[in-house]
Amino acid sequence: MGEGVFTFIVGGKAGEGVKKAGEAASRLFSGMGRHVFQADEYESLIKGGHNFSSVSTSMRPVTGTYLKADFVVCLDRRSHEIHREHISKNGILVYNSDAMPAGQWKGIGLPISSAAKKFPNPELRVGLGAVAALSACVGLDRAGLEALVRAEYSRDVDNNIAFAGMVWEAANPLIGGRIRLESGPARGQVLSGNQAMALGACAAGLDMFFAYPMTPSSSMLHYLAAHAGQLGITVMHPESEIAVANMAIGATYSGARTMVGTAGGGFGLMVEALSLAGCAEAPLLVMSACRVGPSTGAATLHEQSDLRHVLGAGHGEFPRIVASPGDMGEAFGLAAEMMGLVWMFQTPGIILGDKHLCESAMTVDVDIGNAAWAEPLMFSGPAEEYRRYRQTTDGVSPLLFPPVDAVNKWTSHVRDELGISTEDSGLIEETHDKLRRKGEAIERHLRTITTVNTFGHGDPVVMTYGSTTLAVREAVALAGLDCRIVQPIYLEPFPGWAVGCFRGGPPPVVVEQSSTGMFARLLEEKMGLEIPRDNVILKYDGRPFDPEGLAARLREAI
Amino acid sequence: MADDLTSYRENTWCPGCGNFAIFNALKKAVRKLGDSGTPRRMLAHTAGIGCHGKMFDYLMLGGFCSLHGRALATAQGIKLANPQLKVISSVGDGDCYGEGIEHLIFAAKRNADITVLVHDNGVYGLTTGQVAPTGARGARGPSTPQGNPEEPLNMLPLMLEAGATFVARGYSGNIDHLSDLIVRAVGHPGFAFVDILQPCVSFNNTYEKYNKATEVMSPEPASFDDAMKAARRTDRMLLGVFFQDMSRPAHHVALQGQRNPSQDRPDRKTRLDRVAGLLGTPHPGRFAP
Numbered sequence: 001m002g003e004g005v006f007t008f009i010v011g012g013k014a015g016e017g018v019k020k021a022g023e024a025a026s027r028l029f030s031g032m033g034r035h036v037f038q039a040d041e042y043e044s045l046i047k048g049g050h051n052f053s054s055v056s057t058s059m060r061p062v063t064g065t066y067l068k069a070d071f072v073v074c075l076d077r078r079s080h081e082i083h084r085e086h087i088s089k090n091g092i093l094v095y096n097s098d099a100m101p102a103g104q105w106k107g108i109g110l111p112i113s114s115a116a117k118k119f120p121n122p123e124l125r126v127g128l129g130a131v132a133a134l135s136a137c138v139g140l141d142r143a144g145l146e147a148l149v150r151a152e153y154s155r156d157v158d159n160n161i162a163f164a165g166m167v168w169e170a171a172n173p174l175i176g177g178r179i180r181l182e183s184g185p186a187r188g189q190v191l192s193g194n195q196a197m198a199l200g201a202c203a204a205g206l207d208m209f210f211a212y213p214m215t216p217s218s219s220m221l222h223y224l225a226a227h228a229g230q231l232g233i234t235v236m237h238p239e240s241e242i243a244v245a246n247m248a249i250g251a252t253y254s255g256a257r258t259m260v261g262t263a264g265g266g267f268g269l270m271v272e273a274l275s276l277a278g279c280a281e282a283p284l285l286v287m288s289a290c291r292v293g294p295s296t297g298a299a300t301l302h303e304q305s306d307l308r309h310v311l312g313a314g315h316g317e318f319p320r321i322v323a324s325p326g327d328m329g330e331a332f333g334l335a336a337e338m339m340g341l342v343w344m345f346q347t348p349g350i351i352l353g354d355k356h357l358c359e360s361a362m363t364v365d366v367d368i369g370n371a372a373w374a375e376p377l378m379f380s381g382p383a384e385e386y387r388r389y390r391q392t393t394d395g396v397s398p399l400l401f402p403p404v405d406a407v408n409k410w411t412s413h414v415r416d417e418l419g420i421s422t423e424d425s426g427l428i429e430e431t432h433d434k435l436r437r438k439g440e441a442i443e444r445h446l447r448t449i450t451t452v453n454t455f456g457h458g459d460p461v462v463m464t465y466g467s468t469t470l471a472v473r474e475a476v477a478l479a480g481l482d483c484r485i486v487q488p489i490y491l492e493p494f495p496g497w498a499v500g501c502f503r504g505g506p507p508p509v510v511v512e513q514s515s516t517g518m519f520a521r522l523l524e525e526k527m528g529l530e531i532p533r534d535n536v537i538l539k540y541d542g543r544p545f546d547p548e549g550l551a552a553r554l555r556e557a558i
Numbered sequence: 559m560a561d562d563l564t565s566y567r568e569n570t571w572c573p574g575c576g577n578f579a580i581f582n583a584l585k586k587a588v589r590k591l592g593d594s595g596t597p598r599r600m601l602a603h604t605a606g607i608g609c610h611g612k613m614f615d616y617l618m619l620g621g622f623c624s625l626h627g628r629a630l631a632t633a634q635g636i637k638l639a640n641p642q643l644k645v646i647s648s649v650g651d652g653d654c655y656g657e658g659i660e661h662l663i664f665a666a667k668r669n670a671d672i673t674v675l676v677h678d679n680g681v682y683g684l685t686t687g688q689v690a691p692t693g694a695r696g697a698r699g700p701s702t703p704q705g706n707p708e709e710p711l712n713m714l715p716l717m718l719e720a721g722a723t724f725v726a727r728g729y730s731g732n733i734d735h736l737s738d739l740i741v742r743a744v745g746h747p748g749f750a751f752v753d754i755l756q757p758c759v760s761f762n763n764t765y766e767k768y769n770k771a772t773e774v775m776s777p778e779p780a781s782f783d784d785a786m787k788a789a790r791r792t793d794r795m796l797l798g799v800f801f802q803d804m805s806r807p808a809h810h811v812a813l814q815g816q817r818n819p820s821q822d823r824p825d826r827k828t829r830l831d832r833v834a835g836l837l838g839t840p841h842p843g844r845f846a847p
Binding site: 210236256366 | 821
C-alpha cells in the first residue's frame, strides 16, 4: 500500500531464512532501480517462533514498511494466520502448502517444503522459496533468478539454484508476471543502520572495534568482524561490556581510533567507564542501540526509551556529545562526524541508535568523500615540556601517543597538568573549569555544523528524533500533509539555537516511541515550551509506526 | 627518595607499608629493563584504585590510572593498540581479585601480553581495612565485625588453570628477588602474573608470618603438575616462578597478526577505498521484458 509503493512480506519460523529472503528481495528491487526499505521482526530464539521480513519498494525514496502488503509469502501456518489479513486490495497471498493441513485456504499454495526436501538441510532453504515465488510474480526470468541466488545464496549455490528454479516453475503458471513493477537503472547499496554506522566510523579512521553481543547492536559487531581483514581493523569481543569500554579507552591512549557497540543494558555496564573517559579526556565513541526496556524487556523489539539513560549516564560533571541519526544515510555520515568530534574534543560521544534504525535497511546514497576524518590536536615541542592536561582556553590539551620520551599520564583522578592526582582545592576547581570550557567549546563548534534536520516548510511543526523520523517522513508523504518535520540530530549539547525558531508559535506535535513522552519532556526542558499531552503521539508496543496508522494520528493531531 | 623515577607527589603510604618495597623493586626493575634494551619510552604503566594505585602518581612513568578493578582491561587495550609497548599493571587484591577478577581470568585465558603485579595484602587498606578476597576466614574488618565468613581465594592454582603462561609469587620483604621476578615477567612473551605478598602495617600486619613462612623455590617447578602442587601448598608460601610456557602465541598476535593498529594507520584515501570496496557490489540480475 501507499502511493506507488509495493510491499512484500515473508513470514516463517526462525531458522527458515526469513530475514535472508527479505535481503534477497531488497537486492532484487534495487537491481530494478527501485528504492527499498526492509524491516525485520524476530523473536529472541534460534529455531521456531514467528519471524517476518517486510520490504517496501518504490521509485521514490521510501522510509518505512507498510503493514498492508501486495505480495505475501507464508512459509508456515502461523504466518498464514497472522498475515492473511495484511493483504492489500489487489494483493497476492502465497502459502507453503506443505505446512498447512488439507483444506481450503486463502491464497495460492506452493509445495515449497516438499521441493526443499529434495535437497540437504531442507528447513534452512524454505526462505529462498519465497524469493523464487516473488521473482516469478514480478517477472524475473530463470536466468535472473539464478544470478540473484548466486549473489545472495552463495553457500551450496548449485542446490539453491536448483531449488529456487523448482519453486519458480511451480509458481510461474499460477502467478507469473502478475505484478509489473516500474524499473530503471540499478540503485546503490541497501544498508542497515548498523552497517552504515560501522562503515562511517571506518571512513573516519576506525582502527579497533570492541563489543559484547547484545541485540540490536550485535549485527554491527558481526559485520565488522566479517570484514575486519578487508577494512584493516581489529575487532574484539571481550568478556563483558565493562571490558569493552575500558579496553577501548586504553586503546585510545595508544592512539587507535576506537568505537564500541552496545544496547541499553550493556551501556548501563559501561557507565563507570563513560565517566572515566570524561575525566581522563579519552575519546570514547559508543554506539548504543535502544530496544524495549526496562531491563531485559523485549530483547528484539523496538522502542526509544534510552534517551535519558544516555544523556544522564555517568557520575560527576563532564562534557559529552550525543547524537541520533534519523536514517541510514545519515547514520553513515554521523558516525564519521562523531568519530571526528570525540577526537577533536577528547571526550566521550554516544550515537543513540534503536532497533528500527540499527537493523532495518534502506537504499542509501552514501557520500563517502564527505565523511569526516578524525584528527586530534597533537603536541609538538620538547618532550620534557609535555603536560597531558595542559590548561588551554578551550579545555583541549594536545596529545602524544606512546612510545614517547615524555611522561604521558592519563588518569581517572582530579590532577595537575602532568596527570598526578591532587586534592588541592585550586586544582579541583581548575579540573572542573577545564572540562566546563571544553563543553562550551563543543557547543560553539556544533553551532557551525548541521545539528537539526527539517523536512518541509509548512505549519505546524512536527518534532521527532532517531528512527521515528523515518516513519514521520513516510506518513507525511503518504498523507500529503503540509507541515514541517524538525529532527534534532544532536541531543547533547542540545541545539536550542537551531530549533529555537519554533518558540512562540503554537506548540509542536511530538512523535516518539516511548510510553512517557521522554523526548517531549526534553523539548519542554530545553526549549522552555509547554507541550500539551494531546500533541504527543506515542507508540510503545515494540513495533515501529506503520506509515498509514501514523498518518491517521498526525491528521488528527494537526 | 629523590631519583628520576620518583615524582614530586607527597608519599602518603603508612610508614612501614609493603608498598614502599614494591615501589623500589619496580623502579629497580625499570632500570634493569632500560639497561637490557627496553627503555622507559616503551613502557606503559596502568594502575587500579586502592593503596597500590598511588604507585601511578609516585612513579615517573607514562601510563593510565584506571578505575577500581579495570586496570587490566585498560592495559590490554593499550597493548592491542600498540603491541610494541611493554605494559605493566599495578593492581590490588581487592581491586583485581574482587571487583575486576573477570579481566584477570580472561587476560590469562587469552594470553594477553601484559605484566600483572598484584599487591596482595588481604585487606582493602585505603577504605580502612575491610577483608579482601585473599583475607583469612574469621578475619575481622569494619564490614565483617563478627569475622569473615568466607574462605580466602588461592589465586595461583586458579591462574594456572585459567591458562596463565607465567605464574610467579614474590614478597615485598625480598626486594631483589621481587625485582628479578618483575624483569622476568616483563620479558615473558605473554600473560605474566606476579602475586606479591605484602603486609599492611595498619590493618593486616603479616611481616612476622611471611618472614617465617616464605621460601624462595630452588629449583623452580619444571612442569605444570609440579607448579600446581607447589601453588597449592599452604604450609610454606613459596616464592619464585611456578610456571612458564613460551609456546603459546600472545593474544595480540593471535588476534591481529603482526599489525600494529596505532602505528600502521592507513591514510584516509586507503580507508575510503576500502569502504567503497564494501559498498560497491552491483546487482547482477536480469529481468524479463
